[in-house]
Amino acid sequence: MxxxxxxxxxxxxxxxxxxxxxxxxxxxxxTSGSSSTEQAAEETSSLVSDGYYVREDLNALSMAPEGEVAYEDGAISDDEVVEEIECDLLIFGAGPAGLSAAASASENGLNVVLLEKGAAISAHATQLGNYNSRFLTEADHAIDPTEVIYAARIASQYRCNEEIWRTYIERSGEATEWLEDTIIKGELGEVIPGEPERIVDGLRWSGSYIMWGGGAAGYTEAYNMVQDFCLSNGVDLRFETPGVQLIQDENGAIVGGYGKSADGYIKITASKGVLLATGSYEYNPEMMEKCVRPRDRMAWAWCNPATTDTGDGHLMGLAVGAGMDDYPHPxxxxxxxxxxxxxxxxxxxxxxxxxxxxxxxxxxxxxxxxxxxxxxxxxxxxxxxxxxxxxxxxxxxxxxxxxxxxxxxxxxxxxxxxxxxxxxxxxxxxxxxxxxxxxxxxxxxxxxxxxxxxxxxxxxxxxxxxxxxxxxxxxxxxxxxxLATVGGLTVNEHSEVLDRNGNPIPGLYASGNVSGSMFYDTYPHQISGVSTGRCLTFGYILGRRLAGVE
Ligand SMILES: Cc1cc2nc3c(=O)[nH]c(=O)nc-3n(C[C@H](O)[C@H](O)[C@H](O)COP(=O)(O)OP(=O)(O)OC[C@H]3O[C@@H](n4cnc5c(N)ncnc54)[C@H](O)[C@@H]3O)c2cc1C
Incomplete structure:
Protein backbone atom coordinates (compact mmCIF):
# COMPACT_ATOMS: atom_id res chain seq x y z
CA MET A 1 0.00 0.00 0.00
CA THR A 31 -7.59 23.43 11.89
CA SER A 32 -5.60 20.21 12.04
CA GLY A 33 -3.10 18.41 14.21
CA SER A 34 -3.25 17.69 17.89
CA SER A 35 -4.51 21.14 18.90
CA SER A 36 -7.55 20.77 16.65
CA THR A 37 -8.19 17.31 18.03
CA GLU A 38 -8.06 18.72 21.54
CA GLN A 39 -10.27 21.60 20.48
CA ALA A 40 -12.75 19.22 18.89
CA ALA A 41 -12.76 17.00 21.98
CA GLU A 42 -13.44 20.01 24.16
CA GLU A 43 -16.11 21.07 21.69
CA THR A 44 -18.08 17.85 21.79
CA SER A 45 -17.82 17.38 25.54
CA SER A 46 -18.96 20.95 26.14
CA LEU A 47 -21.93 20.28 23.87
CA VAL A 48 -22.95 17.39 26.02
CA SER A 49 -22.52 19.42 29.18
CA ASP A 50 -24.47 22.28 27.61
CA GLY A 51 -27.38 19.92 27.33
CA TYR A 52 -27.25 18.85 23.69
CA TYR A 53 -27.42 15.14 23.08
CA VAL A 54 -25.02 13.93 20.42
CA ARG A 55 -24.85 10.42 19.02
CA GLU A 56 -21.08 10.18 19.13
CA ASP A 57 -17.97 12.33 19.42
CA LEU A 58 -16.88 13.74 16.08
CA ASN A 59 -13.33 14.39 17.14
CA ALA A 60 -11.84 13.61 13.75
CA LEU A 61 -13.67 16.56 12.17
CA SER A 62 -13.17 20.21 13.06
CA MET A 63 -14.75 23.62 13.18
CA ALA A 64 -13.81 26.32 10.65
CA PRO A 65 -10.85 28.59 11.33
CA GLU A 66 -11.83 31.65 13.36
CA GLY A 67 -12.27 35.01 11.61
CA GLU A 68 -12.30 38.46 13.17
CA VAL A 69 -15.69 39.83 14.20
CA ALA A 70 -16.11 43.51 13.29
CA TYR A 71 -19.42 44.13 15.08
CA GLU A 72 -18.96 46.30 18.17
CA ASP A 73 -21.47 46.53 20.97
CA GLY A 74 -19.94 49.43 22.94
CA ALA A 75 -21.23 52.98 22.43
CA ILE A 76 -19.22 54.99 19.87
CA SER A 77 -18.81 58.61 20.89
CA ASP A 78 -18.70 61.54 18.46
CA ASP A 79 -15.06 62.30 19.41
CA GLU A 80 -14.03 58.94 17.99
CA VAL A 81 -15.59 59.74 14.61
CA VAL A 82 -13.09 60.85 11.95
CA GLU A 83 -15.57 61.31 9.10
CA GLU A 84 -19.30 61.88 8.68
CA ILE A 85 -21.22 61.03 5.51
CA GLU A 86 -24.84 61.46 4.45
CA CYS A 87 -26.41 59.19 1.86
CA ASP A 88 -29.69 57.61 0.82
CA LEU A 89 -28.76 53.97 1.32
CA LEU A 90 -25.96 52.46 3.39
CA ILE A 91 -24.96 48.87 2.59
CA PHE A 92 -22.65 46.65 4.64
CA GLY A 93 -21.07 43.89 2.52
CA ALA A 94 -19.97 43.82 -1.14
CA GLY A 95 -20.93 40.26 -2.03
CA PRO A 96 -23.63 39.38 -4.57
CA ALA A 97 -26.39 40.60 -2.21
CA GLY A 98 -24.87 44.00 -1.44
CA LEU A 99 -23.58 44.67 -4.96
CA SER A 100 -26.91 43.78 -6.60
CA ALA A 101 -28.77 46.20 -4.33
CA ALA A 102 -26.14 48.92 -4.81
CA ALA A 103 -26.37 48.54 -8.60
CA SER A 104 -30.16 48.70 -8.65
CA ALA A 105 -30.44 51.59 -6.17
CA SER A 106 -27.74 53.67 -7.85
CA GLU A 107 -29.14 53.00 -11.32
CA ASN A 108 -32.38 54.52 -10.07
CA GLY A 109 -30.76 57.64 -8.70
CA LEU A 110 -30.03 56.81 -5.07
CA ASN A 111 -26.85 57.94 -3.43
CA VAL A 112 -25.28 54.75 -2.04
CA VAL A 113 -22.42 54.09 0.38
CA LEU A 114 -21.16 50.48 0.26
CA LEU A 115 -18.72 49.36 2.94
CA GLU A 116 -16.79 46.11 2.53
CA LYS A 117 -14.81 44.47 5.30
CA GLY A 118 -12.45 42.57 3.00
CA ALA A 119 -9.94 43.83 0.45
CA ALA A 120 -12.12 42.88 -2.54
CA ILE A 121 -15.67 41.95 -3.46
CA SER A 122 -16.95 38.44 -2.75
CA ALA A 123 -18.44 36.50 -5.69
CA HIS A 124 -17.99 32.76 -5.38
CA ALA A 125 -20.34 30.59 -7.39
CA THR A 126 -21.03 29.20 -10.81
CA GLN A 127 -24.77 28.83 -11.11
CA LEU A 128 -27.07 31.85 -10.93
CA GLY A 129 -30.54 30.58 -10.06
CA ASN A 130 -33.66 32.07 -11.65
CA TYR A 131 -37.01 31.01 -13.03
CA ASN A 132 -38.35 31.60 -16.49
CA SER A 133 -35.85 34.19 -17.67
CA ARG A 134 -35.76 34.18 -21.46
CA PHE A 135 -32.39 32.36 -21.25
CA LEU A 136 -34.23 29.41 -19.74
CA THR A 137 -37.55 29.57 -21.57
CA GLU A 138 -35.78 29.79 -24.93
CA ALA A 139 -33.86 26.65 -23.97
CA ASP A 140 -37.11 24.86 -23.15
CA HIS A 141 -36.50 25.09 -19.39
CA ALA A 142 -39.74 26.90 -18.56
CA ILE A 143 -41.00 25.85 -15.13
CA ASP A 144 -44.48 25.99 -13.68
CA PRO A 145 -44.21 28.28 -10.60
CA THR A 146 -46.56 26.01 -8.66
CA GLU A 147 -44.08 23.14 -8.97
CA VAL A 148 -41.39 25.32 -7.43
CA ILE A 149 -43.60 26.34 -4.54
CA TYR A 150 -44.26 22.65 -3.84
CA ALA A 151 -40.52 22.00 -3.90
CA ALA A 152 -39.81 24.97 -1.61
CA ARG A 153 -42.45 23.93 0.90
CA ILE A 154 -41.14 20.41 1.12
CA ALA A 155 -37.49 21.50 1.15
CA SER A 156 -38.19 23.82 4.08
CA GLN A 157 -40.55 21.31 5.70
CA TYR A 158 -43.17 24.07 5.58
CA ARG A 159 -40.99 26.22 7.87
CA CYS A 160 -40.50 29.23 5.62
CA ASN A 161 -42.09 32.49 4.59
CA GLU A 162 -43.79 31.47 1.35
CA GLU A 163 -44.19 35.09 0.23
CA ILE A 164 -40.42 35.31 -0.09
CA TRP A 165 -40.31 32.17 -2.22
CA ARG A 166 -43.21 33.40 -4.34
CA THR A 167 -41.46 36.71 -4.95
CA TYR A 168 -38.25 34.89 -5.84
CA ILE A 169 -40.02 32.60 -8.27
CA GLU A 170 -41.95 35.45 -9.89
CA ARG A 171 -39.17 38.05 -10.12
CA SER A 172 -35.87 36.17 -10.47
CA GLY A 173 -36.22 35.83 -14.24
CA GLU A 174 -36.73 39.57 -14.62
CA ALA A 175 -33.77 40.31 -12.32
CA THR A 176 -31.53 37.99 -14.33
CA GLU A 177 -32.51 39.65 -17.60
CA TRP A 178 -31.83 43.06 -16.00
CA LEU A 179 -28.34 41.93 -14.95
CA GLU A 180 -27.50 40.65 -18.42
CA ASP A 181 -29.18 43.42 -20.43
CA THR A 182 -28.20 46.41 -18.30
CA ILE A 183 -24.81 45.46 -16.91
CA ILE A 184 -23.20 42.48 -18.66
CA LYS A 185 -24.52 43.40 -22.12
CA GLY A 186 -23.21 40.23 -23.75
CA GLU A 187 -19.61 40.93 -22.77
CA LEU A 188 -19.24 37.54 -21.11
CA GLY A 189 -20.39 35.71 -24.21
CA GLU A 190 -23.60 33.85 -24.63
CA VAL A 191 -25.54 33.07 -21.47
CA ILE A 192 -25.48 29.30 -20.83
CA PRO A 193 -28.77 27.80 -19.60
CA GLY A 194 -28.79 25.10 -16.90
CA GLU A 195 -29.34 21.41 -17.57
CA PRO A 196 -32.74 19.77 -18.00
CA GLU A 197 -34.51 18.71 -14.82
CA ARG A 198 -33.58 15.32 -13.32
CA ILE A 199 -35.75 13.16 -11.08
CA VAL A 200 -33.72 11.49 -8.33
CA ASP A 201 -35.28 9.55 -5.45
CA GLY A 202 -38.57 11.07 -6.60
CA LEU A 203 -37.12 14.58 -6.16
CA ARG A 204 -37.19 17.13 -8.95
CA TRP A 205 -33.62 18.44 -9.31
CA SER A 206 -34.11 21.50 -11.44
CA GLY A 207 -31.68 23.05 -13.89
CA SER A 208 -33.16 26.49 -13.26
CA TYR A 209 -29.95 28.47 -13.44
CA ILE A 210 -27.71 30.20 -15.91
CA MET A 211 -23.92 30.37 -16.16
CA TRP A 212 -21.42 32.35 -18.13
CA GLY A 213 -18.44 30.81 -19.92
CA GLY A 214 -15.62 29.80 -17.58
CA GLY A 215 -18.06 28.69 -14.88
CA ALA A 216 -16.90 30.18 -11.59
CA ALA A 217 -14.60 32.61 -13.37
CA GLY A 218 -17.59 33.83 -15.40
CA TYR A 219 -19.67 34.44 -12.28
CA THR A 220 -16.87 36.38 -10.60
CA GLU A 221 -16.38 38.43 -13.75
CA ALA A 222 -20.11 39.20 -13.86
CA TYR A 223 -19.90 40.67 -10.36
CA ASN A 224 -16.72 42.57 -11.23
CA MET A 225 -18.87 44.19 -13.88
CA VAL A 226 -21.59 44.91 -11.31
CA GLN A 227 -18.91 46.59 -9.20
CA ASP A 228 -17.84 48.73 -12.18
CA PHE A 229 -21.46 49.60 -12.86
CA CYS A 230 -21.88 50.74 -9.24
CA LEU A 231 -18.74 52.87 -9.43
CA SER A 232 -19.88 54.47 -12.68
CA ASN A 233 -23.16 55.37 -10.94
CA GLY A 234 -21.22 57.10 -8.16
CA VAL A 235 -21.49 54.46 -5.44
CA ASP A 236 -19.03 55.26 -2.64
CA LEU A 237 -17.43 51.79 -2.29
CA ARG A 238 -14.80 51.37 0.41
CA PHE A 239 -12.76 48.24 1.06
CA GLU A 240 -11.24 47.18 4.39
CA THR A 241 -13.88 49.33 6.02
CA PRO A 242 -16.28 47.07 7.92
CA GLY A 243 -19.64 48.16 9.21
CA VAL A 244 -19.47 47.82 12.99
CA GLN A 245 -22.75 49.09 14.39
CA LEU A 246 -26.21 50.37 13.43
CA ILE A 247 -27.63 53.71 14.51
CA GLN A 248 -31.17 53.47 15.87
CA ASP A 249 -33.25 56.54 16.69
CA GLU A 250 -35.51 56.96 19.69
CA ASN A 251 -38.45 55.46 17.75
CA GLY A 252 -36.54 52.30 16.94
CA ALA A 253 -35.89 53.20 13.28
CA ILE A 254 -32.48 52.55 11.74
CA VAL A 255 -31.10 55.83 10.46
CA GLY A 256 -27.52 54.92 9.65
CA GLY A 257 -24.48 53.06 10.88
CA TYR A 258 -20.82 53.23 11.80
CA GLY A 259 -18.02 51.93 9.66
CA LYS A 260 -14.40 51.61 10.73
CA SER A 261 -11.45 52.48 8.52
CA ALA A 262 -7.75 52.40 9.40
CA ASP A 263 -8.16 56.05 10.52
CA GLY A 264 -11.11 55.55 12.85
CA TYR A 265 -14.91 55.49 12.87
CA ILE A 266 -17.05 56.81 10.04
CA LYS A 267 -20.58 57.89 10.92
CA ILE A 268 -22.99 57.46 8.02
CA THR A 269 -26.57 58.68 8.09
CA ALA A 270 -28.81 57.07 5.49
CA SER A 271 -32.22 58.60 4.75
CA LYS A 272 -33.65 55.41 3.20
CA GLY A 273 -32.05 53.00 5.63
CA VAL A 274 -29.36 50.34 5.91
CA LEU A 275 -29.02 47.03 4.09
CA LEU A 276 -27.18 44.25 5.88
CA ALA A 277 -25.51 42.08 3.23
CA THR A 278 -22.69 40.68 5.33
CA GLY A 279 -23.01 37.03 4.29
CA SER A 280 -22.74 33.97 6.51
CA TYR A 281 -21.06 33.26 9.86
CA GLU A 282 -19.13 29.99 9.65
CA TYR A 283 -15.91 31.77 10.65
CA ASN A 284 -17.49 32.77 13.97
CA PRO A 285 -17.23 29.67 16.21
CA GLU A 286 -19.41 31.13 18.93
CA MET A 287 -22.29 31.68 16.52
CA MET A 288 -21.74 28.25 14.98
CA GLU A 289 -22.09 26.68 18.41
CA LYS A 290 -25.24 28.63 19.15
CA CYS A 291 -26.95 28.24 15.80
CA VAL A 292 -25.83 25.06 14.01
CA ARG A 293 -26.31 21.42 15.01
CA PRO A 294 -23.04 19.82 16.20
CA ARG A 295 -22.82 17.36 13.31
CA ASP A 296 -23.57 20.06 10.72
CA ARG A 297 -20.87 22.40 11.92
CA MET A 298 -18.06 19.86 11.72
CA ALA A 299 -16.32 19.26 8.39
CA TRP A 300 -12.92 19.01 6.75
CA ALA A 301 -13.09 21.55 3.93
CA TRP A 302 -14.19 25.16 4.44
CA CYS A 303 -14.90 26.51 0.98
CA ASN A 304 -16.02 30.11 1.45
CA PRO A 305 -12.96 32.25 0.67
CA ALA A 306 -14.56 35.21 2.53
CA THR A 307 -13.19 34.44 5.99
CA THR A 308 -14.54 37.89 6.84
CA ASP A 309 -17.98 36.23 7.05
CA THR A 310 -18.27 36.22 10.83
CA GLY A 311 -21.95 37.03 11.26
CA ASP A 312 -21.44 40.76 11.83
CA GLY A 313 -24.77 41.60 10.20
CA HIS A 314 -26.56 38.94 12.23
CA LEU A 315 -25.11 40.44 15.41
CA MET A 316 -25.91 44.02 14.39
CA GLY A 317 -29.49 43.01 13.63
CA LEU A 318 -29.90 41.13 16.91
CA ALA A 319 -28.56 44.17 18.78
CA VAL A 320 -31.41 46.35 17.48
CA GLY A 321 -34.14 43.82 18.23
CA ALA A 322 -34.32 41.72 15.06
CA GLY A 323 -35.69 38.20 15.11
CA MET A 324 -33.58 35.33 13.79
CA ASP A 325 -34.32 31.84 12.46
CA ASP A 326 -34.83 29.25 15.18
CA TYR A 327 -32.08 26.81 16.10
CA PRO A 328 -30.89 24.75 14.28
CA HIS A 329 -29.93 26.86 11.30
CA PRO A 330 -29.64 25.30 7.85
CA LEU A 483 -19.95 26.34 1.70
CA ALA A 484 -21.97 28.68 3.91
CA THR A 485 -24.50 29.04 6.69
CA VAL A 486 -27.88 30.02 5.26
CA GLY A 487 -29.91 30.87 8.35
CA GLY A 488 -30.32 34.46 9.40
CA LEU A 489 -32.38 37.44 10.37
CA THR A 490 -36.12 37.18 9.93
CA VAL A 491 -37.20 39.11 6.84
CA ASN A 492 -40.25 39.52 4.64
CA GLU A 493 -40.57 39.56 0.84
CA HIS A 494 -39.48 43.22 0.76
CA SER A 495 -36.18 42.34 2.53
CA GLU A 496 -37.40 44.26 5.58
CA VAL A 497 -35.91 42.90 8.79
CA LEU A 498 -38.60 41.89 11.27
CA ASP A 499 -38.44 42.33 15.01
CA ARG A 500 -39.22 39.53 17.45
CA ASN A 501 -42.93 40.30 17.12
CA GLY A 502 -42.79 39.95 13.36
CA ASN A 503 -43.03 43.70 12.63
CA PRO A 504 -40.61 45.46 10.26
CA ILE A 505 -37.86 47.48 11.93
CA PRO A 506 -38.11 50.76 10.00
CA GLY A 507 -35.06 51.43 7.85
CA LEU A 508 -33.45 48.00 8.26
CA TYR A 509 -33.07 45.50 5.42
CA ALA A 510 -31.19 42.23 4.99
CA SER A 511 -30.37 40.18 1.90
CA GLY A 512 -28.31 37.11 1.02
CA ASN A 513 -26.90 34.75 3.62
CA VAL A 514 -27.45 37.16 6.51
CA SER A 515 -31.17 36.86 5.87
CA GLY A 516 -33.32 33.94 6.97
CA SER A 517 -36.93 32.80 6.57
CA MET A 518 -36.42 30.65 3.44
CA PHE A 519 -34.69 27.40 4.34
CA TYR A 520 -34.87 24.77 7.03
CA ASP A 521 -32.53 21.94 7.99
CA THR A 522 -30.44 21.91 4.84
CA TYR A 523 -29.86 24.17 1.84
CA PRO A 524 -31.97 22.78 -1.02
CA HIS A 525 -29.45 22.06 -3.76
CA GLN A 526 -32.21 20.55 -5.86
CA ILE A 527 -33.63 24.08 -6.28
CA SER A 528 -30.56 25.07 -8.21
CA GLY A 529 -28.79 28.35 -7.59
CA VAL A 530 -31.36 29.87 -5.24
CA SER A 531 -28.56 31.21 -3.05
CA THR A 532 -27.07 33.44 -5.71
CA GLY A 533 -30.50 33.95 -7.26
CA ARG A 534 -31.98 35.40 -4.10
CA CYS A 535 -29.05 37.83 -3.70
CA LEU A 536 -29.65 39.21 -7.18
CA THR A 537 -33.44 39.19 -7.09
CA PHE A 538 -33.97 40.84 -3.72
CA GLY A 539 -31.16 43.34 -4.29
CA TYR A 540 -32.71 44.31 -7.62
CA ILE A 541 -36.17 44.72 -6.07
CA LEU A 542 -34.96 46.59 -2.99
CA GLY A 543 -33.01 49.15 -5.03
CA ARG A 544 -36.09 49.87 -7.12
CA ARG A 545 -38.46 50.03 -4.16
CA LEU A 546 -36.28 52.42 -2.17
CA ALA A 547 -35.84 54.59 -5.26
CA GLY A 548 -39.61 54.69 -5.66
CA VAL A 549 -39.75 53.12 -9.12
CA GLU A 550 -41.98 50.34 -7.84
C1 LIG B 1 -17.15 27.72 -3.23
C2 LIG B 1 -18.56 28.15 -3.29
C3 LIG B 1 -19.33 27.88 -4.43
C4 LIG B 1 -20.66 28.27 -4.49
N1 LIG B 1 -21.40 28.01 -5.62
C5 LIG B 1 -22.68 28.43 -5.69
C6 LIG B 1 -23.44 28.26 -6.88
O1 LIG B 1 -22.96 27.76 -7.89
N2 LIG B 1 -24.73 28.72 -6.88
C7 LIG B 1 -25.29 29.29 -5.78
O2 LIG B 1 -26.47 29.69 -5.81
N3 LIG B 1 -24.58 29.49 -4.65
C8 LIG B 1 -23.29 29.08 -4.60
N4 LIG B 1 -22.56 29.31 -3.47
C9 LIG B 1 -23.15 30.08 -2.40
C10 LIG B 1 -23.08 31.57 -2.72
O3 LIG B 1 -21.80 31.93 -3.16
C11 LIG B 1 -23.35 32.40 -1.48
O4 LIG B 1 -24.42 31.88 -0.79
C12 LIG B 1 -23.59 33.84 -1.87
O5 LIG B 1 -22.43 34.37 -2.41
C13 LIG B 1 -23.96 34.67 -0.70
O6 LIG B 1 -23.82 36.02 -1.04
P1 LIG B 1 -23.82 37.13 0.09
O7 LIG B 1 -23.67 38.42 -0.61
O8 LIG B 1 -24.96 36.92 0.99
O9 LIG B 1 -22.54 36.78 0.96
P2 LIG B 1 -20.99 36.80 0.62
O10 LIG B 1 -20.73 36.43 -0.78
O11 LIG B 1 -20.35 35.99 1.67
O12 LIG B 1 -20.60 38.33 0.79
C14 LIG B 1 -20.67 38.97 2.04
C15 LIG B 1 -19.67 40.09 2.05
O13 LIG B 1 -19.88 40.86 3.24
C16 LIG B 1 -18.61 41.21 3.76
N5 LIG B 1 -18.75 41.53 5.18
C17 LIG B 1 -18.86 40.70 6.23
N6 LIG B 1 -18.98 41.41 7.36
C18 LIG B 1 -18.96 42.71 7.02
C19 LIG B 1 -19.04 43.93 7.74
N7 LIG B 1 -19.13 43.95 9.07
N8 LIG B 1 -19.00 45.10 7.05
C20 LIG B 1 -18.87 45.12 5.70
N9 LIG B 1 -18.75 43.99 4.97
C21 LIG B 1 -18.82 42.80 5.63
C22 LIG B 1 -17.75 40.01 3.48
O14 LIG B 1 -16.39 40.37 3.52
C23 LIG B 1 -18.23 39.61 2.09
O15 LIG B 1 -17.50 40.27 1.10
C24 LIG B 1 -21.23 28.91 -3.39
C25 LIG B 1 -20.48 29.18 -2.25
C26 LIG B 1 -19.15 28.81 -2.21
C27 LIG B 1 -18.36 29.13 -0.99
Missing amino acids: KDVSRRGFLAGAMASGALAAAALSGCSPS VMVDNSGAKDGSFYSVALFPTMRVNDAGKRFTNIGIPFNFLANSIQYQRGGHDFCLMDGKMHETAAALLGPAVAAFDIDEVCEKFVNSSVECQTIAELAEAIGCDEATLQDTIDEWNAACEAGEDVKFQTPKDYLIKLDTPPYYAMEESGAF
Missing part, protein backbone atom coordinates in the same frame (compact mmCIF):
# COMPACT_ATOMS: atom_id res chain seq x y z
CA LYS A 2 1.37 3.40 -0.95
CA ASP A 3 0.53 6.46 1.15
CA VAL A 4 0.36 9.09 -1.54
CA SER A 5 1.47 12.53 -0.41
CA ARG A 6 -1.31 14.96 0.43
CA ARG A 7 -0.95 18.31 -1.15
CA GLY A 8 -2.49 21.15 -3.04
CA PHE A 9 -5.89 22.53 -3.78
CA LEU A 10 -7.70 22.26 -7.05
CA ALA A 11 -6.82 25.06 -9.40
CA GLY A 12 -8.00 26.27 -12.76
CA ALA A 13 -11.36 27.12 -14.19
CA MET A 14 -13.82 24.30 -13.71
CA ALA A 15 -17.48 24.55 -14.33
CA SER A 16 -19.43 22.62 -11.80
CA GLY A 17 -21.56 24.42 -9.30
CA ALA A 18 -19.88 25.01 -6.05
CA LEU A 19 -16.81 23.08 -7.04
CA ALA A 20 -15.66 25.50 -9.62
CA ALA A 21 -15.56 28.45 -7.27
CA ALA A 22 -13.81 26.37 -4.67
CA ALA A 23 -11.37 25.24 -7.27
CA LEU A 24 -10.40 28.79 -8.04
CA SER A 25 -10.12 29.93 -4.50
CA GLY A 26 -9.09 26.78 -2.67
CA CYS A 27 -10.90 25.59 0.41
CA SER A 28 -9.50 26.28 3.83
CA PRO A 29 -8.43 23.16 5.61
CA SER A 30 -9.91 22.73 9.04
CA VAL A 331 -26.24 25.05 6.19
CA MET A 332 -25.00 24.66 2.63
CA VAL A 333 -22.65 21.73 2.47
CA ASP A 334 -21.43 19.55 -0.39
CA ASN A 335 -19.79 16.16 -0.24
CA SER A 336 -16.17 15.79 -1.30
CA GLY A 337 -14.34 17.52 1.53
CA ALA A 338 -11.08 15.57 1.79
CA LYS A 339 -9.32 15.14 5.10
CA ASP A 340 -6.56 17.57 4.05
CA GLY A 341 -9.14 20.33 3.45
CA SER A 342 -9.26 19.98 -0.32
CA PHE A 343 -12.44 19.70 -2.34
CA TYR A 344 -12.56 17.44 -5.39
CA SER A 345 -14.58 17.39 -8.56
CA VAL A 346 -14.06 13.70 -9.17
CA ALA A 347 -15.42 12.90 -5.74
CA LEU A 348 -18.19 15.49 -5.99
CA PHE A 349 -19.64 13.31 -8.70
CA PRO A 350 -21.22 9.98 -7.90
CA THR A 351 -18.34 7.54 -7.67
CA MET A 352 -18.76 4.51 -5.45
CA ARG A 353 -18.62 5.15 -1.72
CA VAL A 354 -18.42 3.02 1.42
CA ASN A 355 -18.54 3.88 5.10
CA ASP A 356 -15.85 2.80 7.54
CA ALA A 357 -17.55 -0.57 7.94
CA GLY A 358 -16.91 -1.18 4.23
CA LYS A 359 -20.60 -0.94 3.30
CA ARG A 360 -22.52 1.21 0.85
CA PHE A 361 -25.10 3.41 2.53
CA THR A 362 -27.19 5.48 0.08
CA ASN A 363 -27.99 6.41 -3.49
CA ILE A 364 -24.89 8.35 -4.57
CA GLY A 365 -26.74 10.13 -7.39
CA ILE A 366 -28.66 12.49 -5.11
CA PRO A 367 -28.14 16.29 -4.87
CA PHE A 368 -24.84 17.20 -3.18
CA ASN A 369 -26.34 18.46 0.06
CA PHE A 370 -28.20 15.20 0.61
CA LEU A 371 -25.14 13.12 -0.18
CA ALA A 372 -23.13 15.25 2.24
CA ASN A 373 -25.80 14.76 4.91
CA SER A 374 -25.75 11.03 4.38
CA ILE A 375 -21.94 10.92 4.59
CA GLN A 376 -21.96 13.01 7.74
CA TYR A 377 -24.62 10.73 9.20
CA GLN A 378 -22.25 7.76 8.96
CA ARG A 379 -20.21 6.76 12.00
CA GLY A 380 -17.47 9.35 12.48
CA GLY A 381 -19.15 11.71 10.01
CA HIS A 382 -17.07 10.41 7.12
CA ASP A 383 -16.84 7.85 4.33
CA PHE A 384 -14.44 6.67 1.64
CA CYS A 385 -14.79 7.62 -1.98
CA LEU A 386 -13.43 4.78 -4.12
CA MET A 387 -11.89 4.86 -7.59
CA ASP A 388 -9.77 2.45 -9.58
CA GLY A 389 -7.25 2.35 -12.41
CA LYS A 390 -9.96 3.48 -14.86
CA MET A 391 -10.28 6.77 -12.98
CA HIS A 392 -9.89 9.01 -16.06
CA GLU A 393 -12.63 7.20 -18.00
CA THR A 394 -14.89 7.05 -14.97
CA ALA A 395 -14.48 10.75 -14.22
CA ALA A 396 -15.19 11.70 -17.84
CA ALA A 397 -18.28 9.50 -17.93
CA LEU A 398 -19.65 10.89 -14.67
CA LEU A 399 -19.07 14.49 -15.71
CA GLY A 400 -21.15 13.98 -18.84
CA PRO A 401 -21.42 17.12 -21.00
CA ALA A 402 -19.62 19.19 -18.32
CA VAL A 403 -16.44 17.27 -19.16
CA ALA A 404 -15.53 19.97 -21.69
CA ALA A 405 -14.98 22.44 -18.86
CA PHE A 406 -12.61 20.19 -16.91
CA ASP A 407 -9.00 19.21 -17.21
CA ILE A 408 -9.53 15.56 -16.36
CA ASP A 409 -5.80 14.83 -15.92
CA GLU A 410 -5.44 17.58 -13.40
CA VAL A 411 -8.62 16.69 -11.53
CA CYS A 412 -7.58 13.03 -11.29
CA GLU A 413 -4.06 13.90 -10.21
CA LYS A 414 -5.39 15.99 -7.36
CA PHE A 415 -7.74 13.23 -6.33
CA VAL A 416 -4.89 10.72 -6.29
CA ASN A 417 -2.84 13.07 -4.14
CA SER A 418 -5.49 12.99 -1.42
CA SER A 419 -6.07 9.24 -1.65
CA VAL A 420 -4.42 6.09 -0.45
CA GLU A 421 -3.37 3.92 -3.40
CA CYS A 422 -3.77 0.14 -3.01
CA GLN A 423 -2.99 -2.81 -5.25
CA THR A 424 -5.51 -5.23 -3.77
CA ILE A 425 -8.90 -5.25 -2.04
CA ALA A 426 -7.11 -6.50 1.09
CA GLU A 427 -4.95 -3.35 1.09
CA LEU A 428 -8.02 -1.22 0.42
CA ALA A 429 -9.79 -2.76 3.43
CA GLU A 430 -6.75 -2.03 5.54
CA ALA A 431 -6.69 1.60 4.35
CA ILE A 432 -10.36 1.99 5.24
CA GLY A 433 -9.96 0.07 8.49
CA CYS A 434 -12.75 -2.39 7.72
CA ASP A 435 -13.17 -6.13 7.41
CA GLU A 436 -11.78 -7.42 4.09
CA ALA A 437 -14.58 -9.94 3.46
CA THR A 438 -17.24 -7.28 4.05
CA LEU A 439 -15.58 -4.90 1.61
CA GLN A 440 -15.16 -7.67 -0.96
CA ASP A 441 -18.89 -8.50 -0.68
CA THR A 442 -19.78 -4.82 -1.11
CA ILE A 443 -17.62 -4.47 -4.21
CA ASP A 444 -18.95 -7.74 -5.67
CA GLU A 445 -22.51 -6.54 -5.12
CA TRP A 446 -21.70 -3.16 -6.74
CA ASN A 447 -20.03 -4.78 -9.74
CA ALA A 448 -23.01 -7.12 -10.16
CA ALA A 449 -25.36 -4.10 -10.10
CA CYS A 450 -23.17 -2.41 -12.73
CA GLU A 451 -23.34 -5.50 -14.91
CA ALA A 452 -27.11 -5.79 -14.49
CA GLY A 453 -27.55 -2.06 -15.10
CA GLU A 454 -29.69 -1.74 -12.00
CA ASP A 455 -28.88 -0.92 -8.39
CA VAL A 456 -31.79 -2.64 -6.68
CA LYS A 457 -30.56 -1.80 -3.20
CA PHE A 458 -29.81 1.93 -3.43
CA GLN A 459 -31.33 2.98 -6.78
CA THR A 460 -28.16 4.65 -8.07
CA PRO A 461 -28.98 6.04 -11.54
CA LYS A 462 -27.94 3.67 -14.30
CA ASP A 463 -25.37 5.96 -15.93
CA TYR A 464 -23.42 6.14 -12.66
CA LEU A 465 -23.00 2.37 -12.38
CA ILE A 466 -19.33 1.95 -13.25
CA LYS A 467 -17.47 -1.13 -12.04
CA LEU A 468 -14.62 -1.02 -9.55
CA ASP A 469 -12.44 -3.77 -10.93
CA THR A 470 -9.10 -2.43 -12.16
CA PRO A 471 -6.15 -2.03 -9.77
CA PRO A 472 -4.75 0.17 -8.42
CA TYR A 473 -7.62 1.13 -6.16
CA TYR A 474 -7.88 4.52 -4.48
CA ALA A 475 -9.66 5.49 -1.26
CA MET A 476 -10.19 9.15 -0.43
CA GLU A 477 -11.42 9.75 3.09
CA GLU A 478 -14.19 12.30 2.78
CA SER A 479 -16.58 14.38 4.84
CA GLY A 480 -18.52 17.58 4.24
CA ALA A 481 -17.26 20.51 2.20
CA PHE A 482 -18.86 23.46 3.94
